[in-house]
Amino acid sequence: MAGKDKDEISQRDRKAYAKKPTVFKYAVSEGSTFVFDLDDFISEKDINNTNSFTFLSCEQTSGIPVESLHKETDRIFSFKAPYLRHNDEVNTNLHFKLTFIHNNDSSDKKINHNAKVVVKRVHRAMIFQGGVALGAYEAGVFQAIVEKVSKNNEDKKRKGVQIEKRPLFDIVAGASIGAMNGAIAVSSVTKKGKSLEDEKNWEASAKEVIEFWRAQQQAPTVADILDMNPLYHYWLDIVHNTSKVFKHSFIEMIKFYSNLNPDLRKWYDDMLANWSFVDPCILEDYFMDGWYIPARAEAARRYYSAKQFLRTTGPLNVTTGIWPWSAFGKFFDYFEQSNYMPRPDNKHYVSFSLKSTLEQFADFPIKTKEGKPRFLLVTVDAQTGDAVTFDSYSKEAKYQDDRNTTYNQNGIEIEHALATGTFPDFFDYPKFKVNNAEMGINNEEEHIFWDGGFRSNTPLREVIQAHRDYWHKTRKHTKEEEQDEDRLENDVPDLEVYIADLWPSELKEKPISFDRDFVENRKWGIIFGDRTDYDEQVANFVTDYIDLAKQLKSLAERKGASTNELNHILDKYATSKNTKGQTRRYGELLGGRFRLTKVVRIDHKDDSNDVADKVFDYSHKTIEKLMEDGYRDALIQMALEAMKDEFVKLEHKFVKLDGKSEIAKKDEDMEKIEQLEQEFQQIQLSVKTENSHDTETIVNQVEDFIDNVRSLSDKLKENNRPIEEEKVLLIDAAKQFQKTVLLND
Numbered sequence: 001m002a003g004k005d006k007d008e009i010s011q012r013d014r015k016a017y018a019k020k021p022t023v024f025k026y027a028v029s030e031g032s033t034f035v036f037d038l039d040d041f042i043s044e045k046d047i048n049n050t051n052s053f054t055f056l057s058c059e060q061t062s063g064i065p066v067e068s069l070h071k072e073t074d075r076i077f078s079f080k081a082p083y084l085r086h087n088d089e090v091n092t093n094l095h096f097k098l099t100f101i102h103n104n105d106s107s108d109k110k111i112n113h114n115a116k117v118v119v120k121r122v123h124r125a126m127i128f129q130g131g132v133a134l135g136a137y138e139a140g141v142f143q144a145i146v147e148k149v150s151k152n153n154e155d156k157k158r159k160g161v162q163i164e165k166r167p168l169f170d171i172v173a174g175a176s177i178g179a180m181n182g183a184i185a186v187s188s189v190t191k192k193g194k195s196l197e198d199e200k201n202w203e204a205s206a207k208e209v210i211e212f213w214r215a216q217q218q219a220p221t222v223a224d225i226l227d228m229n230p231l232y233h234y235w236l237d238i239v240h241n242t243s244k245v246f247k248h249s250f251i252e253m254i255k256f257y258s259n260l261n262p263d264l265r266k267w268y269d270d271m272l273a274n275w276s277f278v279d280p281c282i283l284e285d286y287f288m289d290g291w292y293i294p295a296r297a298e299a300a301r302r303y304y305s306a307k308q309f310l311r312t313t314g315p316l317n318v319t320t321g322i323w324p325w326s327a328f329g330k331f332f333d334y335f336e337q338s339n340y341m342p343r344p345d346n347k348h349y350v351s352f353s354l355k356s357t358l359e360q361f362a363d364f365p366i367k368t369k370e371g372k373p374r375f376l377l378v379t380v381d382a383q384t385g386d387a388v389t390f391d392s393y394s395k396e397a398k399y400q401d402d403r404n405t406t407y408n409q410n411g412i413e414i415e416h417a418l419a420t421g422t423f424p425d426f427f428d429y430p431k432f433k434v435n436n437a438e439m440g441i442n443n444e445e446e447h448i449f450w451d452g453g454f455r456s457n458t459p460l461r462e463v464i465q466a467h468r469d470y471w472h473k474t475r476k477h478t479k480e481e482e483q484d485e486d487r488l489e490n491d492v493p494d495l496e497v498y499i500a501d502l503w504p505s506e507l508k509e510k511p512i513s514f515d516r517d518f519v520e521n522r523k524w525g526i527i528f529g530d531r532t533d534y535d536e537q538v539a540n541f542v543t544d545y546i547d548l549a550k551q552l553k554s555l556a557e558r559k560g561a562s563t564n565e566l567n568h569i570l571d572k573y574a575t576s577k578n579t580k581g582q583t584r585r586y587g588e589l590l591g592g593r594f595r596l597t598k599v600v601r602i603d604h605k606d607d608s609n610d611v612a613d614k615v616f617d618y619s620h621k622t623i624e625k626l627m628e629d630g631y632r633d634a635l636i637q638m639a640l641e642a643m644k645d646e647f648v649k650l651e652h653k654f655v656k657l658d659g660k661s662e663i664a665k666k667d668e669d670m671e672k673i674e675q676l677e678q679e680f681q682q683i684q685l686s687v688k689t690e691n692s693h694d695t696e697t698i699v700n701q702v703e704d705f706i707d708n709v710r711s712l713s714d715k716l717k718e719n720n721r722p723i724e725e726e727k728v729l730l731i732d733a734a735k736q737f738q739k740t741v742l743l744n745d
Helices: 011-019 132-151 153-158 177-189 199-216 222-227 230-260 262-275 282-289 297-311 354-361 414-420 460-474 485-489 516-528 533-558 563-570 586-590 620-654 668-689 696-710 724-743
Strands: 023-029 033-037 053-062 067-073 076-080 091-102 110-120 122-128 171-175 320-322 343-345 374-381 387-391 396-399 404-407 431-438 441-450 494-501 573-577 583-585 596-603
Touching: 023 533, 053 067, 053 076, 091 485, 110 485, 122 132, 122 177, 122 460, 132 177, 132 199, 132 494, 132 620, 171 177, 171 460, 177 199, 177 354, 177 374, 177 414, 199 354, 199 620, 222 230, 222 297, 230 262, 230 282, 230 297, 297 620, 354 414, 374 414, 374 460, 387 396, 387 460, 414 441, 460 494, 460 533, 533 563, 533 586, 533 596, 563 586, 573 586, 583 586, 596 620, 620 668, 620 724, 668 696, 696 724
Parallel strands: 023 110, 122 171, 122 494, 171 374, 494 596
Antiparallel strands: 033 076, 053 091, 067 076, 091 110, 320 343, 374 387, 374 441, 396 404, 404 431, 431 441, 573 583
């Protein structure tokens, strides 16, 4: 203030400041740690030196009693957000009274503010990908996640309230074979008489999914029988390893001699370029890239097993072959094998069909309501090309800007499950009636539906959209919510997501090969692999913008902006459109938003034995290995996530949630935290890219990480803020991760 010392505040201004306690508004996920930062409460224009203020007290005045409400420093209070008590509650209000003083004020005048914290429920979602026989991997993943989540202390606290009855998973979604796995999981726990919150019922559902896959796996194939001969097995491995070493040595030798005499190499290239019709690189490209290394014994076993099922009658209990009666197809192509080989069939041979097998393990139709697991199944309308989401909470599925509607009045039927797994190259085309409302005229016709994986093999986007649509638009709000604008804006539960990724994202071996099997294998892996990183980033990005807008709106209200002024802005049209194709207003953007509190991806690792037709390998050995790999990878990833959670808590002790450093300039501890962050990212990368059996690198990285955590001082230099507890918890989580990696080697 001009003409006054920056620490001086007039008595008149201070009285005006303390006269009207302001309500500060926040939203937080249940179970998370929330921080009251003094800087938030002294941002008035009259206050120029925020460091001259100190928190005196923080008192909860109403709402569910919070855990561990305590003063961390003179400027920070924190507490753990409670879990909601009633099943029909989406959120609840907590009210607090915060008191602070100006240190340089001799009158010791107290300043009070009120804070309102909306605590939001957190739902848990499981997403299964499509991948035909690779779906066995998801059986192992689901079993491991169910076991770990059931034993998790936080989840026990989440369900610790006696009147609370929550399912282990609130949403199960999938495409293709993933939807079939999800159908078994949901229908198993929703059977009449079963308790949704009982972990044993979820563990039983995971076993049902495993048994579903054991019912599909086949007796030894011809390739399996050959592989049982140790001489055959080791001979192929020797040929592979020898060829690999010889090719590598030859390439290195060529490079050595080329570098030894670059003038000779230049003369050779110029001669070919000037006196021949070929590019000089043709010899290197043709002989080196065309030098295919023979496959390992395990890769050969998978290749011929898949070929046996694909090119003959198919695996029993999954598909049987239908011989084409119209030979040679519409082009009379005698060279196209599919024109005269049997086409797989998934339902017509009742005793040996996927439909029959699925009916043994899943109870159709699947129809659930709020409070029970929600099942989402994604398929594709072949005519419009749109992804269509069938929902166990709804009797209809709308798509294409809500112009098209298809109905599932009785719930999700087995025909819907078969539709989402319809590879058009093989299976018959399911048809559903679709009502097209164009220009106000209803026109019902049959549409063909194909495999959901073609449009959205990892349906995170569909889960996010369906989650918001139900809670913000479809569900009826309670009177309490309708009367409270803040609760109404936060009417969608936050979401914790687990994704089983069937398609390896990283290759184990280099260089990239030119052989056709490798190219086809990698091509399908890229097409069907998880591409939801961007969807997650966009969702978080939008949430951050909404939070910023809400904070600015709240600030405007505190500064005296009238309701009419704010509504004038909020009623203006935006540029984006909603799912119905209608232009939104700015006010619509603020409501119905939620956080992705966690997205955990369990990545199927490349073991260098994959083949192009791996999705058709239903051999006993392959199916069992997929389930074992899924179980192991999920345990390792869950342990890594626990370690990550503890590291984030420690990191937040150094960097405030608003992004400002606790320490005015970087000191030794702050530099160590940044180093720890880089080391943790490297551990994550190693888990993602390394073959899981190669544990030495990961274990050593974690050991170095633990040593660096120990080297941190027990208290922050700024405000003398203790971090002993966070250090201990992080080290314990890191050791548990190490143990999990070693046990699952």
